[in-house]
Amino acid sequence: MANILGGGISGLSAAYYLSKAVTSPIALFEATDKIGGWIRSSQQQGFIFESGPRTIRPAGVKGRNTLKLIESIGLSDKVNPICASHAAAKNRMIYVNGNLNLLPSATMDIFKKLPPFSKPLVAAVIHDLTAPRNTQQLEDESIHSFVERRFGKEIAEYAIGSMICGICAGDAKKISVKFLMEDLFRNEQKYGGVFKGMILNSLFGSKDKIEQIDGELINRSIRQQWRIYSLEGGLQRLPDSLCSHVQQTRTEVHFNAACTRINFHPDQVVATINGKEFASKAIISSIPSYKLADLVREQHPKLSQLLEDITYVDVATINMQFDKANLLEIPGFGFLVPPCVNRPILGVIFDSVCFDVKDHTLLTVMMGGNWFEEKFGTNPSEQHLLDVAMKEVKTILKISKVPNKTKVNILRNCIPQYHVGHHKRIKDIRTYIKDNRLPLFLCGAAYDGVGVNDVIYSSKMAVKELLKK
Numbered sequence: 393m394a395n396i397l398g399g400g401i402s403g404l405s406a407a408y409y410l411s412k413a414v415t416s417p418i419a420l421f422e423a424t425d426k427i428g429g430w431i432r433s434s435q436q437q438g439f440i441f442e443s444g445p446r447t448i449r450p451a452g453v454k455g456r457n458t459l460k461l462i463e464s465i466g467l468s469d470k471v472n473p474i475c476a477s478h479a480a481a482k483n484r485m486i487y488v489n490g491n492l493n494l495l496p497s498a499t500m501d502i503f504k505k506l507p508p509f510s511k512p513l514v515a516a517v518i519h520d521l522t523a524p525r526n527t528q529q530l531e532d533e534s535i536h537s538f539v540e541r542r543f544g545k546e547i548a549e550y551a552i553g554s555m556i557c558g559i560c561a562g563d564a565k566k567i568s569v570k571f572l573m574e575d576l577f578r579n580e581q582k583y584g585g586v587f588k589g590m591i592l593n594s595l596f597g598s599k600d601k602i603e604q605i606d607g608e609l610i611n612r613s614i615r616q617q618w619r620i621y622s623l624e625g626g627l628q629r630l631p632d633s634l635c636s637h638v639q640q641t642r643t644e645v646h647f648n649a650a651c652t653r654i655n656f657h658p659d660q661v662v663a664t665i666n667g668k669e670f671a672s673k674a675i676i677s678s679i680p681s682y683k684l685a686d687l688v689r690e691q692h693p694k695l696s697q698l699l700e701d702i703t704y705v706d707v708a709t710i711n712m713q714f715d716k717a718n719l720l721e722i723p724g725f726g727f728l729v730p731p732c733v734n735r736p737i738l739g740v741i742f743d744s745v746c747f748d749v750k751d752h753t754l755l756t757v758m759m760g761g762n763w764f765e766e767k768f769g770t771n772p773s774e775q776h777l778l779d780v781a782m783k784e785v786k787t788i789l790k791i792s793k794v795p796n797k798t799k800v801n802i803l804r805n806c807i808p809q810y811h812v813g814h815h816k817r818i819k820d821i822r823t824y825i826k827d828n829r830l831p832l833f834l835c836g837a838a839y840d841g842v843g844v845n846d847v848i849y850s851s852k853m854a855v856k857e858l859l860k861k
């Protein structure tokens with residue numbers, strides 16, 4: 393039926409959705425000896441170190457879709473939720489002007505003047521209501537320039553600059569507004585302002601039909617007001633369990649099976665893997681776009697170029713475990729450092745707060761992203777990255793104790809960057825595939841969202857598309 397390339401969470405999800413719909417055997421090819429992609433949890437003397445993603449959001453259609461999948465593979469009782477009243481859900485900070493500043497968490501906070509902002513956040517609403525409409529009908533722009541025009545410079549620099557770091561380790565001055573705020577961007581174009589658009593849309597706008605996904609775990613997440621959740625034993629339990637599940641439902645998972653070429657023929661598509669040819673009716677690709685670009689270059693150079701134009705960044709994550717509890721002055725999710733502050737780190741996650749670890753303090757320092765090479769060169773040593781991380785922890789969190797255990801992870805090309813023009817590029821890629829009738833179905837982080845929920849949902853959509861043919 394179809395061969396699947398890539399054994400990260402997206403490829404495994406594709407195998408899961410496909411195996412639910414068809415009875416023929418499915419083959420999944422993973423280039424390395426591990427499944428799970430960037431989701432990697434390791435046990436260190438009883439503590440869990442996550443090198444990549446560690447939590448998932450339950451909200452929205454994509455969030456509910458992931459909960460449904462988790463329930464259906466029997467992981468409901470392994471979910472560790474963080475509810476609305478938890479410190480990790482309420483306290484998020486940004487480091488500006490030499491201080492950790494709590495971001496507003498309650499509605500009434502928008503009327504208060506909270507540093508580092510020089511005015512109450514309600515001033516940003518007034519700014520939007522009074523700022524002129526952009527007269528040029530832009531197809532796209534950077535999220536920084538859009539937010540600066542509509543809500544003012546401080547919101548763009550501090551709030552959006554750091555948020556984009558926390559989501560894709562990217563530069564808000566390069567990332568497309570459509571990455572996070574497509575509806576708000578359209579509101580301005582249609583109504584002249586974001587809030588004007590929100591009000592008019594709620595009164596007169598047509599309501600889009602939202603996919604209904606129900607389930608016991610979803611109901612529990614709503615009842616208990618989950619904000620984020622992790623899994624007992626670490627997030628890697630998700631790809632591990634998904635892999636066991638699909639292996640029991642007719643999917644053959646091949647390890648150390650890197651694809652080196654894809655050849656499209658009139659009635660089949662052939663993937664060359666370790667020198668052997670594997671024919672199928674279709675291919676679902678969940679591998680990074682730059683890797684897929686190499687595989688199709690010979691037959692489809694134009695498609696290859698479009699795929700190659702999606703750039704990726706490197707992120708270093710440094711896990712630290714201190715043999716002492718309560719080293720943090722303010723318990724919370726952690727803090728982000730906006731790029732305008734120009735420090736060598738992007739942020740720090742307070743893992744011991746998020747995961748209720750008593751007696752010890754666990755942190756993860758995030759570094760690099762869009763600024764990896766600028767700050768650390770092309771090939772920094774693990775020791776150098778660790779030294780920088782420890783120095784920043786000492787300066788910002790005033791923790792001068794030496795960590796008992798550390799782990800440095802350098803994640804090369806881990807997050808795709810949805811730069812201005814990304815949506816047009818993705819449209820061009822899909823148009824090319826359609827016009828050339830290629831039996832190629834795309835999922836993964838490169839196209840329609842970089843989060844765990846996004847990539848699982850992208851696999852569901854890729855399978856849906858394949859089954860339509």
Ligand SMILES: C=Cc1c2[nH]c(c1C)Cc1[nH]c(c(CCC(=O)O)c1C)Cc1[nH]c(c(C)c1CCC(=O)O)Cc1[nH]c(c(C)c1C=C)C2
Nearest residue numbers: 444445446447557558559560561707738739740758842843
């Ligand atoms: C390896 C670093 C990652 C950075 N962003 C992501 C990864 C994997 C992906 C990501 N992180 C967040 C989102 C938003 C939606 C969501 O699914 O929650 C996405 C797509 C939010 C987020 N940011 C940080 C954390 C711990 C989370 C929760 C989700 C997760 O566990 O990844 C902190 C953080 N992430 C990055 C940086 C630089 C950073 C800074 C403190 C980059």
